[in-house]
Amino acid sequence: MAASSGKSVLFVCLGNICRSPIAEAVFRKMATDSGVVDKWRIDSAATSTYEIGNPPDHRGQACMKKHGVSMRHVARQVTKDDFMSFDYILCMDESNLRDLNKKASSVKNSKAKIELLGSYDPEKQLIIQDPYYGSDKDFETVYEQCARCCKAFLEQHS
Incomplete structure (x- = not known):
């Protein structure tokens, strides 16, 4: 997918059905709109095994559709x-x-820089709360935070 000289980013949350796939999709759209998507390898994953094989939460999908993000x-x-x-x-x-x-710490050749996505938020909202037990409004908040953070991250690393 990406050129060998490309960069790569993995977005991670607990189950990989709410926050991280939203961040992945938002970043992919921003990179596409900026004409740099072919320079990036973009993915998302979970720290847990709870949701392996499942699609993103339907509320997150609805939120993304509303914002025109596939x-x-x-x-x-x-x-x-x-x-x-x-x-x-x-x-x-x-x-x-x-x-x-x-x-x-158990990976010998770990090269990834591990950070909070919220560390890029210009509004200084460090934590992106899990919206799973929340409402549609909570998914909207996650989208808005991810949009701000991904924009700042892309600008800083392009």
Whole structure:
């Protein structure tokens, strides 16, 4: 998908059906609109096994459709290879960050820079809360945070 000289980013949350596939789709659209999508490898994954094989949450899909962002993803768990093959692993909250740093410590050739996606938020909202038990409004909040953070991340790394 990406050229060998390209960059890569993996978005991660607990189940890979709400926050991380939203971030992945938002970033892919921004990279496409900026004409740089072919320079990036973009994916998302989960720290848990809860939702492996499932599509994104229907509320997240509805939110993305409302914003004209296409979303095609099947939930998967983070692998050891991800730490060796992605430049950036951007996660949503402290629990994801702890889990990822723990997994990365067992990978010999880990090269990924593991960060909170919210660390790129110009509005300084560091944590992107899980909307799973929330309302449509919570998915909208996740979309807005991901849009701000992905824009800043793309600008900083393009």
